[in-house]
Amino acid sequence: MSLKNILENFSYYRRDAEAGGHHEYEHRFAMAIDLDICTGCNACSTACYAENNLPVVGKERFEAGQAMHWLRVERYWDEIEGDYPEQGAKMIPMMCQQCGAATCEPVCPVAATYHTPDGLNAQVYNRCIGSRYCSNNCPFRVRYFNFWSYYEDSWPEPLRMQLNPDLSVRDKGVMEKCTFCIQRIRNAKDKSQREERPLVDGDIITACAQACPTDAIVFGDTMDPESRVSKAWAKHQIHRGPVTAKKQKADEEIRGYRVFDELNVDPSVMYLERVRDTEV
Amino acid sequence: MKIVTLKQLVSMSLFALAVVLLPATSFAELPVPSHITPPVGEHVGEDVPQPIEFPHNRHVKDMKINCMYCHTYARRSKVAGIPPTSKCMGCHKMIATEKPRIQKLTEYWEKGESPRWKKVHDVPDYVHFTHEKHIKKFVFDADFPVEDVQQVCGLCHGEVREMTVAEKKKPLNMGFCQRCHEANGGPGDCWKCHK
Numbered sequence: 001m002s003l004k005n006i007l008e009n010f011s012y013y014r015r016d017a018e019a020g021g022h023h024e025y026e027h028r029f030a031m032a033i034d035l036d037i038c039t040g041c042n043a044c045s046t047a048c049y050a051e052n053n054l055p056v057v058g059k060e061r062f063e064a065g066q067a068m069h070w071l072r073v074e075r076y077w078d079e080i081e082g083d084y085p086e087q088g089a090k091m092i093p094m095m096c097q098q099c100g101a102a103t104c105e106p107v108c109p110v111a112a113t114y115h116t117p118d119g120l121n122a123q124v125y126n127r128c129i130g131s132r133y134c135s136n137n138c139p140f141r142v143r144y145f146n147f148w149s150y151y152e153d154s155w156p157e158p159l160r161m162q163l164n165p166d167l168s169v170r171d172k173g174v175m176e177k178c179t180f181c182i183q184r185i186r187n188a189k190d191k192s193q194r195e196e197r198p199l200v201d202g203d204i205i206t207a208c209a210q211a212c213p214t215d216a217i218v219f220g221d222t223m224d225p226e227s228r229v230s231k232a233w234a235k236h237q238i239h240r241g242p243v244t245a246k247k248q249k250a251d252e253e254i255r256g257y258r259v260f261d262e263l264n265v266d267p268s269v270m271y272l273e274r275v276r277d278t279e280v
Numbered sequence: 281m282k283i284v285t286l287k288q289l290v291s292m293s294l295f296a297l298a299v300v301l302l303p304a305t306s307f308a309e310l311p312v313p314s315h316i317t318p319p320v321g322e323h324v325g326e327d328v329p330q331p332i333e334f335p336h337n338r339h340v341k342d343m344k345i346n347c348m349y350c351h352t353y354a355r356r357s358k359v360a361g362i363p364p365t366s367k368c369m370g371c372h373k374m375i376a377t378e379k380p381r382i383q384k385l386t387e388y389w390e391k392g393e394s395p396r397w398k399k400v401h402d403v404p405d406y407v408h409f410t411h412e413k414h415i416k417k418f419v420f421d422a423d424f425p426v427e428d429v430q431q432v433c434g435l436c437h438g439e440v441r442e443m444t445v446a447e448k449k450k451p452l453n454m455g456f457c458q459r460c461h462e463a464n465g466g467p468g469d470c471w472k473c474h475k
Contacts, residue, residue: 114470116469116470116471117469120471122469122470122471124470124471124474125406125474126406126474127470165405166408166475167475168405168406168475169405182471182475183475186408186475190410190412190413193413194356194412
């Protein structure tokens with residue numbers, strides 16, 4: 001990068017993260033998950049298993065931490081000394097947050113994970129050599145490694161018919177993670193191109209959002225100001241880019257937060273805090 | 281020394297001329313459409329035996345049937361599609377019914393079965409390829425005459441009009457695709473093709 005280049009394109013290189021930083025985005029897909037209406041039913045996780053050819057690993061391997069659930073529903077209990085422990089667990093569906101400044105990307109030795117013009121963290125299975133640096137560098141722990149070849153175990157003969165042909169069955173030794181259902185995004189884009197119209201909100205629906213019985217998961221493009229997810233982000237005062245100031249919790253209605261926002265990884269998933277009876 | 285007469289000389293030279301020219305005229309390469317930078321690469325695929333030895337050359341070169349008359353899904357889906365037996369029978373109920381291959385086809389048709397055609401041009405499962413987009417870009421959007429579509433198809437499928445059953449003549453590997461994408465402005469993003 002020469003000095004001339006910097007001087008000539010100064011405004012481009014100084015573009016802030018909210019405008020996309022050094023990326024040329026076409027879309028920035030994002031989610032908004034309302035934990036207040038999430039019942040923790042695990043339908044999203046099940047849908048993800050079915051959609052993305054995820055292997056069911058069995059009890060022993062699950063205990064060894066080798067489960068392959070791209071979307072897991074985490075449970076958190078109030079402490080026993082807390083006010084109302086009998087209220088039960090708090091649930092949070094946790095999948096790849098498709099960070100704008102992803103920590104997994106720069107550590108990959110072979111560039112198997114990279115940022116797409118859609119604002120997603122892509123994982124290219126053919127290129128992955130299984131170094132697992134990305135998983136170790138992910139603050140959310142949402143990358144899953146194929147320690148085994150699950151093809152024979154997980155899908156014995158007739159079950160193979162249920163595999164989704166729109167994405168590959170990963171083999172031993174590669175890393176994988178939530179893709180925001182890239183195959184559905186691709187199909188929706190092809191469809192909109194065929195009909196010669198721009199992609200509109202609602203064209204793409206991820207498997208988890210489709211399966212959610214309470215519509216807690218909303219998926220969309222934050223670069224489209226009219227999309228449901230942009231409106232939700234704006235309403236709860238969540239913006240792209242790094243966190244600049246500690247949010248003032250003035251309004252009870254503003255419940256939005258991003259997990260580990262303080263790490264400035266710019267996650268694409270906004271959660272809406274659960275409202276407990278005691279807090280109302 | 282044998283004396284060669286003028287008549288012999290003329291006939292010999294005519295024969296020599298014919299030997300040189302004939303292959304050139306009968307195996308003339310398909311012209312490359314001017315709006316496409318063609319992909320580069322050759323490949324020698326193994327023979328794929330088909331249940332019926334389908335003569336592409338007869339249909340394409342002699343009968344001048346458009347590729348997309350039989351491979352009708354090419355312009356609207358990912359796969360070009362193998363025509364259903366009913367499409368074959370649409371013509372061959374009447375045409376060339378005395379030929380053994382057609383009789384074999386008719387047998388299949390009357391049993392209500394379809395011949396198990398084998399796939400020749402098979403890209404790996406981790407590749408997303410759509411015929412539709414390529415046909416749209418290079419034929420319909422480019423206002424390329426649809427009757428000459430075999431020139432576009434031939435860039436990846438070779439000269440099918442010279443083959444009987446289809447043979448794989450192009451490598452169809454990542455380098456082959458990527459070089460063409462670079463030359464013709466196709467997408468370069470990994471996730472556009474890999475899945």
